[in-house]
Amino acid sequence: MIYKHRNLAILVAVLFAQLTLLVYQARQNQDAAIFRYATILVITPLQRSFQAITSAAEGMWTGYIDLRGARRENVELFQELNELKLANQRLENEVQQARRLQGFHDFQRGLSSQMIVAQVIGSTASDTSRLILIDKGANDGLRLDQPVIIPDGVVGKVLHVFPSTSQIQLITDAKSGVAVLLENSRSHGILKGANESTGYLAYVPLGEEPKVGEKVITSGEDGIFPKGLPAGEITLANKATNFWDIEVKPTARLNRLEEVLIILHEVSDDFIKSSSPDMAENTSPPNLPQTNSATPAGRAQAP
Known part of the structure; x- marks a missing residue:
């Protein structure tokens, strides 16, 4: 128990x-x-x-x-x-x-003249000159005083020639002088430079009647530029003491040159045929002063 x-x-x-x-x-x-x-x-x-x-x-x-x-x-x-x-x-x-x-x-x-195309490789614009440098020289057949143009008109002439380059004097250079005539009135004169964008027409007598807008073309009387090339247009015309004081704007745009044409051999009458038929009527050169003569009244003598 x-x-x-x-x-x-x-x-x-x-x-x-x-x-x-x-x-x-x-x-x-x-x-x-x-x-x-x-x-x-x-x-x-x-x-x-x-x-x-x-x-x-x-x-x-x-x-x-x-x-x-x-x-x-x-x-x-x-x-x-x-x-x-x-x-x-x-x-x-x-x-x-x-x-x-x-x-x-x-x-x-369109021309029978022998030409060569050159590139503009430099330029000089000062108070005393208007020059450009091109990439063609004596090795390419260039020589002094050959005319330089573009399709728009006159550019200048060959001033100095080197083996592979050349210096061109523009028509606006103060030492430049181109024998020209007025397309309509047939008045003759010398287109001179003033180291500016425009030039002036010298030795146009007061008896002539130049008009603003009238075309200026080469007369061929300077032995450099063939006759009939467009050179400029009158932008101002005032009577001075002995001659007209005429301002001319170049036809060629000289401040925008990139290529130019150099005439290697003298042109015959190609430009005369391509211009106004009246050009052939006045072929006898007048008694023009030399391009280094005194400057007309109203223009200061360039250095």
Whole structure:
């Protein structure tokens, strides 16, 4: 009997111990859950803030890298654009030059004179001279006083000749003088330069009637320029003491010369035929003063 009660006591003790252990474990799990919950409440905002800062930093870095790449790409595109612009400009210049040269060749084909095309490689414009430098010289058949023209009109004459280059005196040079006549009135005179963009017509008597807008052409009487070349247009005409004071604007655009034509051999009557038929009527040269004579009234003597 005592043995049975002892076994029951042991059983009850064991059951009580298990129950106590279960209660203890449950309480431990509850405390852990509470701790975990509190920890999550504290850490989660911090974690989210850290993630936000990290994402923002990554975005800024990525944007910086992209921006540097975009800037580098813009620089490359800008360089390519400039290169294309330069190439386009060169192409346009070549097209314009080809058109000018074609015009020169067409002009030459209409004449029996031997000419040569030269490139303008330099210029000099000062108070005492108006000169240009071309890339043709004695090796190309050039010599002193050969006339220089373009299809638009008279440019000047060969002043100095070197082996591969030559210096050209423009008709606006103060020391230049070209024998000319007025296309309509047939009045003769000397077209002189004044180191300006225009020239003036000297030795036209007061008895003549020059008019503004009248064309001035070469008369061929100076032994340099063939007759009939367009030289300029009257822009001003006033009576002075002994002669007319006449301002002439050159027909050729002397400030934009890129190529010129040099007449190597004297022209016959090609230009006379291409100009007004009345040109052939007045072929006897009048008694003109020399080109180094006194300057008419109203014009200062150039140095």
